[in-house]
Each structure stands twice: as C-alpha cells, then as structure tokens.
Amino acid sequence: MKRLRAQEQHILSLVDADAAALHVTPPRVRFVTASTGPCYEALFNRIELDRATLALPEPLLRIVVAHEVGHATQRKTMLLDFAWTVLSVTALLSIPCIVFATSSDEELWRVSVPGLGFVVAFFACGKFWRARGAKRAAAFELDADAKAASLCGPASALAALEAMAARGHIDAARLDAMRARIASTDKNGLRQ
Numbered sequence: 001m002k003r004l005r006a007q008e009q010h011i012l013s014l015v016d017a018d019a020a021a022l023h024v025t026p027p028r029v030r031f032v033t034a035s036t037g038p039c040y041e042a043l044f045n046r047i048e049l050d051r052a053t054l055a056l057p058e059p060l061l062r063i064v065v066a067h068e069v070g071h072a073t074q075r076k077t078m079l080l081d082f083a084w085t086v087l088s089v090t091a092l093l094s095i096p097c098i099v100f101a102t103s104s105d106e107e108l109w110r111v112s113v114p115g116l117g118f119v120v121a122f123f124a125c126g127k128f129w130r131a132r133g134a135k136r137a138a139a140f141e142l143d144a145d146a147k148a149a150s151l152c153g154p155a156s157a158l159a160a161l162e163a164m165a166a167r168g169h170i171d172a173a174r175l176d177a178m179r180a181r182i183a184s185t186d187k188n189g190l191r192q
C-alpha cells in the first residue's frame with residue numbers, strides 16, 4: 001500500500017514536470033483499477049491511469065505520462081470540438097421541430113415528406129460527424145505522441161508505443177508516425 005502511494009506521488013511529480021515543460025496547467029490524475037488503458041478527459045482536465053500502466057517499467061511509464069499530459073495541451077481544441085458538435089446537432093434537430101410546430105394541422109402531411117428526407121439527411125450527417133470525430137481523435141493522438149517524443153526522445157517514445165500496442169491500446173498509424181519521426185531525425189542528424 002505504501003509502495004503504491006509512493007508510486008502515485010511519483011506519477012504526480014512526473015505530471016507536474018511535463019506540464020511545466022509543455023506550459024500547460026497540470027491535469028489531475030485519477031488512478032483506476034479497470035484495465036481500460038490510460039486516457040485523458042478534457043472536460044475535467046484529468047488523466048486516468050490504470051494499475052497495469054502503473055506496473056510498466058519506468059521509461060515506458062514516463063512516455064505514457066508525457067503523452068497524456070500532451071493531451072492536456074489540446075484541451076481547448078477538444079472542448080471547442082465538443083461544443084461545436086453539440087451546437088450543430090441541436091441546430092439541426094431544431095429545424096424539423098420548428099417546421100412541425102409552425103405548421104397547421106392541414107399542412108402536416110406536406111411537412112412529413114420533407115421531414116422524412118430530413119431524417120435521412122440527419123443520419124448522413126451523423127455518419128460524416130463520426131468520421132470527422134475519428135479523424136480528429138487520430139490527429140490528437142499523433143500530436144500527443146509528438147509531444148511525448150519532444151519530452152522523452154522519439155526512440156523511447158517508439159519503445160513505449162510498441163509496448164502499448166502489445167496490450168492492444170495503440171493503432172498502427174501511431175507506430176508508423178513515430179517510426180517516420182525517428183527516420184527523419186536520423187536523416188537530419190546525418191546531414192549535420
């Protein structure tokens with residue numbers, strides 16, 4: 001128990017150091033028992049770390065923490081994205097509500113046909129939003145990886161990504177991006 005407390009303190013000091021280096025307010029840290037993998041919650045500016053992550057070797061743990069603090073630098077954009085999505089959905093949903101509310105009973109059959117068209121359009125938009133959301137999320141991951149690499153070095157960042165990939169928390173695009181980063185720094189190093 002004492003060891004666990006000391007480890008949690010250690011994590012908090014890592015978070016503070018990374019946040020200072022990235023010029024961002026240190027996020028709070030929540031230690032969870034579920035094995036969902038580490039994550040960042042923009043709404044609460046909070047990092048969640050599971051026990052399996054805490055058990056990682058120190059160099060890997062440092063990268064994971066740096067990556068999660070990297071997400072904290074994206075907080076404003078994440079929250080704006082969220083607000084924008086909520087606003088768009090609300091605006092879109094209000095269109096048929098207004099049409100139905102302002103139509104007289106005799107006109108209702110005439111609004112139900114375009115209404116049906118609206119439902120189809122709404123689902124099409126939903127599909128577009130989901131695709132856009134997934135794209136944004138992938139960009140946030142790559143950016144957080146880049147920040148972790150800037151704090152701990154790309155080689156150790158890649159090692160951490162490979163370890164996390166083995167646990168199924170990382171997709172191949174992030175590994176490829178980090179390998180490309182290492183290749184480009186190697187090339188620049190040779191040129192100098």
Ligand SMILES: [Zn+2]
Pocket residue numbers: 067068071140141144
């Ligand atoms: Zn992430």
